[in-house]
Amino acid sequence: MLEVSEIFVSLQGEGPLAGRPAVFVRLAGCVPPFCEWCDTPQALGGGRRMSVEAIEDEIARHPRALVVITGGEPFLQWDTGLERLARALGASSRQVQYETSGKAGIPANSGGFVVCSPKPLHAPVLDPDSLSRADAFKFVVEEDISPVLDFVAAHGIDARKVWLMPLGATRQDQMRRMAPVWELCVRHGFNFSARLHVLTFNDKRGV
Numbered sequence: 001m002l003e004v005s006e007i008f009v010s011l012q013g014e015g016p017l018a019g020r021p022a023v024f025v026r027l028a029g030c031v032p033p034f035c036e037w038c039d040t041p042q043a044l045g046g047g048r049r050m051s052v053e054a055i056e057d058e059i060a061r062h063p064r065a066l067v068v069i070t071g072g073e074p075f076l077q078w079d080t081g082l083e084r085l086a087r088a089l090g091a092s093s094r095q096v097q098y099e100t101s102g103k104a105g106i107p108a109n110s111g112g113f114v115v116c117s118p119k120p121l122h123a124p125v126l127d128p129d130s131l132s133r134a135d136a137f138k139f140v141v142e143e144d145i146s147p148v149l150d151f152v153a154a155h156g157i158d159a160r161k162v163w164l165m166p167l168g169a170t171r172q173d174q175m176r177r178m179a180p181v182w183e184l185c186v187r188h189g190f191n192f193s194a195r196l197h198v199l200t201f202n203d204k205r206g207v
């Protein structure tokens with residue numbers, strides 16, 4: 001069984017696969033300390049208990065090539081159902097992409113494209129083996145980029161795997177921070193990620 005916050009169909013709004021049609025499975029529960037600016041506080045506690053088969057059935061109703069598994073912290077539920085769901089999706093023609101902070105670890109055989117969004121306050125609990133399994137890193141930037149540069153240097157991360165994304169759960173905050181974050185990407189040779197769903201729908205949920 002898995003604790004689910006929501007399942008919805010949309011477009012991937014951020015990161016390396018932005019723009020792609022996708023089914024989103026948002027698993028419930030995260031590891032404290034929570035990010036003070038988390039834009040999905042409804043997913044930090046418990047969710048609706050669903051069997052892996054029921055989630056597969058729900059996903060099957062939406063013929064999208066990409067399944068984004070997010071949260072909360074999805075890998076918290078690896079041993080209690082997510083591994084089984086990942087295997088079932090792997091056996092289908094779907095591509096899986098994970099959104100993770102990395103603080104619950106990243107399994108060796110996730111079978112998907114892992115986008116890790118490390119937070120400075122979690123850095124002490126992130127294990128190097130897990131981080132080596134991330135396919136891309138998406139850092140949320142408010143203003144000061146030095147924690148990102150320190151993290152990238154400490155873990156020897158290739159700039160081509162790094163995306164900077166402006167902090168902000170509203171259109172107004174995104175608009176305000178896009179230019180400075182864009183400039184930081186230009187200066188340091190990082191990729192830029194907008195938050196397309198926020199720019200398009202502001203702080204609406206389930207998009």
Ligand SMILES: C[S@@+](CC[C@H](N)C(=O)[O-])C[C@H]1O[C@@H](n2cnc3c(N)ncnc32)[C@H](O)[C@@H]1O
Binds near residue numbers: 071099101116138165
């Ligand atoms: C809600 S989190 C769920 C996945 C995982 N817990 C994580 O943090 O990566 C999904 C993505 O939204 C980002 N995010 C959350 N709140 C945000 C905010 N206020 N502004 C910008 N990005 C935010 C996270 O960094 C992460 O990349």
Ligand SMILES: Nc1nc2[nH]cc(C(=O)O)c2c(=O)[nH]1
Binds near residue numbers: 014068
């Ligand atoms: N459209 C859309 N794209 C997203 N990419 C990652 C999301 C997430 O909350 O993990 C997200 C989300 O909530 N909506």
Ligand code: SF4
Binds near residue numbers: 030072
């Ligand atoms: S790790 Fe992700 S889900 Fe958890 S509090 Fe931070 S942004 Fe929210």
Ligand SMILES: [Mg+2]
Binds near residue numbers: 039040
């Ligand atoms: Mg989101």
